[in-house]
Amino acid sequence: xxxxxxxxxxxxxxAEEIERDKNVVLIGEEVGQFNGSYKVSEGLLAKFGPTxxxxxxxSEAGFIGLGVGASMLGIRPVMELMFWSFYSVAxxxxxxNAANVRYMSGGLINCPIVIRGPANxxxxxxxxxxxxxxxxxxAHPGVKVVVPATPYDAKGLLKSAIRDNDPVFFLENxxxxxxxxxxxxxxxxxxxxxxDVKREGTDLTIVTYGRCVLHxxxxxxxxxxxxxxSVEVVDLRSIRPLDIDxxxxxxxxxxxxxxxxxxxxxxxxxxxxxxxxxxEAFDELDAxxxxxxxxxxxxxxxxxxxxxxxxxxxxxxxxxxELTA
Amino acid sequence: xxKKPSATADSKxxxxxxxxxxxxxxxxxxxxxxxxxxxxxxxxxxxxxxxERALRAYQAKKIGGFxxxxxxxxxxxxxxxxLMGKNDHVITAYRDHGHAIAVxxxxxxxxxxLYGRATGCSKGKGGSMHFFAPDRNFWGGHGIVGGQIPLxxxxxxxxxxxxxxxxxxxxxxxxxxxxxAVHEAYNLASLWQLPVIFVIENNxxxxxxxxxRSSAGELAxxxxxxxxxxxxxxxxxxxxxxxxxDKYLKxxxxxxxxxxxxxxxxxxxxxxxxxxxxxxxxxxxxxxxRTTKDPIQVYQKQLVSEGVLNDALIEKIDTxxxxxxxxxxxxxxxxxxxxxxxxxxxxxxxxxxxAERKSQGRLFFD
Numbered sequence: 001x002x003x004x005x006x007x008x009x010x011x012x013x014x015a016e017e018i019e020r021d022k023n024v025v026l027i028g029e030e031v032g033q034f035n036g037s038y039k040v041s042e043g044l045l046a047k048f049g050p051t052x053x054x055x056x057x058x059s060e061a062g063f064i065g066l067g068v069g070a071s072m073l074g075i076r077p078v079m080e081l082m083f084w085s086f087y088s089v090a091x092x093x094x095x096x097n098a099a100n101v102r103y104m105s106g107g108l109i110n111c112p113i114v115i116r117g118p119a120n121x122x123x124x125x126x127x128x129x130x131x132x133x134x135x136x137x138x139a140h141p142g143v144k145v146v147v148p149a150t151p152y153d154a155k156g157l158l159k160s161a162i163r164d165n166d167p168v169f170f171l172e173n174x175x176x177x178x179x180x181x182x183x184x185x186x187x188x189x190x191x192x193x194x195x196d197v198k199r200e201g202t203d204l205t206i207v208t209y210g211r212c213v214l215h216x217x218x219x220x221x222x223x224x225x226x227x228x229x230s231v232e233v234v235d236l237r238s239i240r241p242l243d244i245d246x247x248x249x250x251x252x253x254x255x256x257x258x259x260x261x262x263x264x265x266x267x268x269x270x271x272x273x274x275x276x277x278x279x280e281a282f283d284e285l286d287a288x289x290x291x292x293x294x295x296x297x298x299x300x301x302x303x304x305x306x307x308x309x310x311x312x313x314x315x316x317x318x319x320x321x322e323l324t325a
Numbered sequence: 326x327x328k329k330p331s332a333t334a335d336s337k338x339x340x341x342x343x344x345x346x347x348x349x350x351x352x353x354x355x356x357x358x359x360x361x362x363x364x365x366x367x368x369x370x371x372x373x374x375x376x377e378r379a380l381r382a383y384q385a386k387k388i389g390g391f392x393x394x395x396x397x398x399x400x401x402x403x404x405x406x407x408l409m410g411k412n413d414h415v416i417t418a419y420r421d422h423g424h425a426i427a428v429x430x431x432x433x434x435x436x437x438x439l440y441g442r443a444t445g446c447s448k449g450k451g452g453s454m455h456f457f458a459p460d461r462n463f464w465g466g467h468g469i470v471g472g473q474i475p476l477x478x479x480x481x482x483x484x485x486x487x488x489x490x491x492x493x494x495x496x497x498x499x500x501x502x503x504x505x506a507v508h509e510a511y512n513l514a515s516l517w518q519l520p521v522i523f524v525i526e527n528n529x530x531x532x533x534x535x536x537x538r539s540s541a542g543e544l545a546x547x548x549x550x551x552x553x554x555x556x557x558x559x560x561x562x563x564x565x566x567x568x569x570x571d572k573y574l575k576x577x578x579x580x581x582x583x584x585x586x587x588x589x590x591x592x593x594x595x596x597x598x599x600x601x602x603x604x605x606x607x608x609x610x611x612x613x614x615r616t617t618k619d620p621i622q623v624y625q626k627q628l629v630s631e632g633v634l635n636d637a638l639i640e641k642i643d644t645x646x647x648x649x650x651x652x653x654x655x656x657x658x659x660x661x662x663x664x665x666x667x668x669x670x671x672x673x674x675x676x677x678x679x680a681e682r683k684s685q686g687r688l689f690f691d
Contacts (some may be wrong), residue, residue, distance in 0.1 A: 025486070051486070057516065062475050062509025069479020070417075072464060092472050105457035105465070106448035107671035141672050141689065165674035193686025203408065220643065241686035270338060272690070 001184055007040050007177040009151035010116075013158035015080065016187065018052050021054045021076060024162060025073055027054040027067055028080025028117075038177050040119065060086050065093035069154040071167075072101065078162060081323065084119030084171055085131040098167040099142040114161045116170035119147075120211060121262060121299045121310050123174055130299035132210075132262050135269045137169045138240040145239040149213035151181035153222040156190030164192065173211045193241030197250065201232035204324055205250040207273055208260040209236040212311050214311060216260050219246055219316035229324050239269055248275065248281050255286040258323055260311050265293040290318040341616055342623045343562075345630060351568035353408070361641070362633050365407055365563060369399040369621050370646040372423045375432055378650035379422070379439055383598050387658070388439045390452050391407025395423035397593040400620035401526050402427040404566025405494055408574055409462065412484060412491025416464040416477040418498060419454035420526075422493075428463045430456065436653035442660035449663045450671060471497060471504030474523065478510040481521035485581055492577035493521040494570075499587075502544050508551075511585070515551040520577035522570065523548075525587040526560065532596040533605040548585035560590030561618040564627070591618065 004012070018024045030037045032045040032055040045053040056063040060081065066076040081087060087094055098111050112206035119128035138145040144166055148154040154172065161168040198213055199220055206216045213235045220231035234250050236243065251257055258279055274289045295309045308315070348354060357365075376394045383392045395402065398420075406415060406427035417424045425435055430446060438445030439453055446456050456466040464480060467473035477495025484491045501507055502525060514521050531539045548555035554576070558569035566588060576582040591614040595602035628634040669689055675682045676689070 057512060059509040059512060061506045062478070062513050063477020065506060066479035066482055066513055069464075069476035069481075070483040070486070071479070072459070072476070072661070073414075073480050073483035073487075075483045092469055093475055096469055097467070097476060098474060100466070102674065103671050104447055104451040104455040105459070105671075106446065107677060108447075108457050108459050109464070110674050112674075126478065141669075144673075159565050164684070165678075179581045189683075192684035193688075194684075195686075198618070238684075238686060241684050242690075243686040245686075276690075 001182040003180045004151055004183045005177065006151045006154050006172070006179050006181070007038065009155035009183050010040050010158055010172065011042065011044065012183075013155045013162070014041065014273060015047065017159055017162040018044070018048055018234040023074060024076045024078065025052050025054060026078045026080065027056060027063060029056055029058055029082050031055060031080050040177070041080070048217055050218055060090040061093055064090040065097060067113050068093055068098045068101070068111055074110050076112050076162060078114045078116060081115060081117035083129050084117050084133055085129045087133055095137070095140050099140040103142055110165050111167045112165045113167050114170055114265055115167070116158070117172060118174040119171040120173040120175060121294065122306060124301055124303045124306055126214055126301045127298035133301045134171055134239050135267060138269065142167065144241065145171070146237065147171045147210040147239060148191055149176070149210055149235055150236060151179065151183050153190060153196070155183055156188050157192065157237060160189045162193055168192070171210070176211055190237070192238045193243055194237065195243035195246040196235045197232060197246065197253070198235045199231065201230035201254065203230045203254055204256045204258060204320055205234060205247070205254045206258045206260055206320070207234045207236065207247050209239065210262060211258045212262055215311055215313050215316055218313040219320060222313060222317050223320055227321065229320065231320065244276055244280070247277065251277060251281045252284050255284055256323055257285070257289045258316070258320055259289065259291040260316055261291070261293055262310055263293050265296050267290070268293060275284045287323055290323045342626050344626065346564040346623070348562060348564035348568040349627070351564065351571070353571040354564045359633050362546070362628055362631070363638070365403050366624055366628060366634065367642050367646070368403045368427055369563070370642055371432065371623065371649060372399045372402070372426045373621060374643070374646040374650040375426060375435070375653065377421060378654055379436065380594070380598060382436075382439065382654055388453070389441060391611065392439070392453050392598045393420040393599065394592070394594040395420055395613065395623050397620070398526060398528060398560065398590045399423055399688060400563040400566055400624065401560045401588050401590050403523065404563040405570050408567060408571055410491065413574070414462040414480050414484070414491065414493045415496070415498035416473050416480065416493065417466065417530075418470065418473055418501065419468050420498065421466040421468070424496065425456045425458065425463060425466070428458060428461045430458045430463065431648055432653035433656040435655040437660050440657035440660070441662060441668065442657055443663040444656070448667065448671065471501040471507045473497070473509040474501065474507045478514050478519060478521055479621045481514065481519035481583070482517065484520055490578050491520065492574050494524050494526045495521055496526055498531065499525055499527040499536055500534070500545060501525075502540060502547065511548065511551045511553065514583040515553045518581045519583055520581045521583045522573050522577055523583070523585045525585065526590055527587050528590050528592045530592070530596065530605065533600065535605065538630065545585045545587035554582065555586065556582040556584065557587045557589065560588035561579065561620045561621065561623050563624050568657065573658050575667040585688060590620075597624050600688065610657050
């Protein structure tokens with residue numbers, strides 16, 4: 001199987017879907033002539049032309065709202081946000097219009113839009129560019145939220161997202177764009193809402209998603225080698241819909257849960273998970289559910305310290321040992 | 326003065342409306358048949374009687390939430406929507422009942438929506454501010470000031486993308502022109518030459534703040550900053566609305582030229598029915614508009630002078646409009662509410678089409 005980068009996997013998904021469906025367009029800042037702020041869309045303008053690959057002004061409320069309106073009339077726009085952090089200036093369009101229009105019309109109108117872009121800290125760009133809004137997005141019934149960790153998952157999930165008839169918010173990661181992984185050349189889809197057990201284990205379940213999957217796998221290696229702790233890593237891949245069954249099955253196997261997420265702790269995705277696990281698997285738990293998040297402050301700039309603010313393998317290792325001691 | 330003012334809104338109003346519309350000679354008005362003219366008059370009357378009936382229902386506590394009445398602005402929606410072709414579309418803000426009636430939505434489904442009933446146009450899930458009829462190219466009904474304007478621009482984008490010769494009329498109030506989303510939409514529409522007419526229904530008040538206290542400069546003239554055409558027209562005269570809008574709709578449909586059109590109108594009621602309407606404008610001002618510019622009176626007088634309407638026909642149309650509004654209220658009253666089981670329907674397309682669902686996992690939480 002060929003090894004391609006996370007960035008290429010997303011690009012291939014876009015190209016395949018643009019080729020497959022004439023109503024799919026990529027719209028966003030610098031997606032065309034500039035070849036993508038993070039080179040995700042590199043070469044797509046040359047291949048598909050300016051009708052399918054559309055450069056926008058810096059005007060997120062305007063062009064996201066335009067995409068929502070176009071989707072109501074049957075276009076399937078893939079809107080690129082240079083950073084998901086910029087969702088705040090388009091909040092009304094994303095969470096009043098895209099999320100609510102089907103409901104408020106009594107099911108008469110659909111909004112098959114994908115909004116995608118990176119949502120992560122760890123790049124020393126300060127608090128304004130480091131938001132991870134998956135919890136805020138997923139708090140709105142009507143939307144779907146996907147956070148892929150690997151090139152394979154990114155491609156298969158994005159293709160499903162583009163074919164979905166509901167609004168899907170697809171959160172990528174600038175630090176993962178260069179990561180390589182095996183991706184088959186033949187077409188495949190990964191359904192939204194299906195978690196993936198990235199590593200099997202027996203002593204502790206780490207429930208995580210996005211880049212924290214990679215940190216958790218690294219921590220799991222250390223825990224096995226240095227502490228003889230066998231860790232199972234469950235990658236949610238999709239926040240909403242949520243594959244809670246795979247999580248609960250793992251809890252029933254290990255009886256200990258550590259949630260790892262690049263979120264601030266208050267009302268995070270992990271908060272919701274912890275509620276569901278205690279509610280639905282209380283008798284399986286041998287210890288309180290533990291959680292490792294980003295340290296609760298706006299994203300710090302200072303490069304070496306930002307590493308310590310975010311989840312990292314050493315912080316995960318420490319949290320896991322607190323739970324298994 | 327007119328001896329039969331009771332045929333329109335206010336029985337006490339003395340009318341002193343202009344005797345002839347200067348727009349009567351416009352080609353788009355010349356081509357109207359007698360039936361077309363009567364149909365437009367009837368639609369204006371149906372809007373007013375619907376709104377009056379809705380107000381009574383609100384006062385009787387049959388309707389919850391907000392209720393933004395269109396009374397006084399009828400010529401705008403009716404004039405604009407009378408020009409709609411197969412590929413023309415409409416989107417508006419929360420004062421949406423007039424547009425809904427003008428595009429042909431039935432009064433029953435609208436009144437039932439106000440009553441929160443399952444037979445409402447949004448199954449009781451949207452309420453007054455959120456009427457939709459995509460089968461009539463009517464895309465709402467939106468609650469956030471200016472928030473619908475990027476959506477309307479997106480509808481125009483879709484028309485152009487699909488190669489359809491149509492135009493979008495994206496309505497907003499005069500209060501919306503200061504919202505950032507509106508300006509972003511203006512820029513995109515002009516930059517990409519999208520077939521959208523931004524229609525500012527200027528009733529003079531952004532809720533309780535007059536235009537002079539909320540907006541700098543001419544409202545429509547801001548279009549110049551975006552290299553778009555703009556115009557102003559009299560919104561009390563349905564012929565004037567048609568004459569102006571026809572010109573710009575043609576440019577939009579044929580040449581993908583966007584424009585900003587300010588239509589000057591007036592609302593007789595408060596911003597919503599919760600507005601006591603006694604702090605920001607004088608009663609004499611309202612009376613002045615009622616007696617000299619009322620769009621139904623203006624058009625009625627015009628059509629009488631044209632020999633299209635007479636007292637008997639006016640009475641018949643008005644009586645029918647009142648009866649239709651009353652019947653809509655009865656229909657609403659007799660309709661069931663949605664059930665608690667309906668709360669989680671119409672949230673996700675996939676949840677409502679389980680046989681075609683591709684995703685897995687939980688969509689809803691408790």
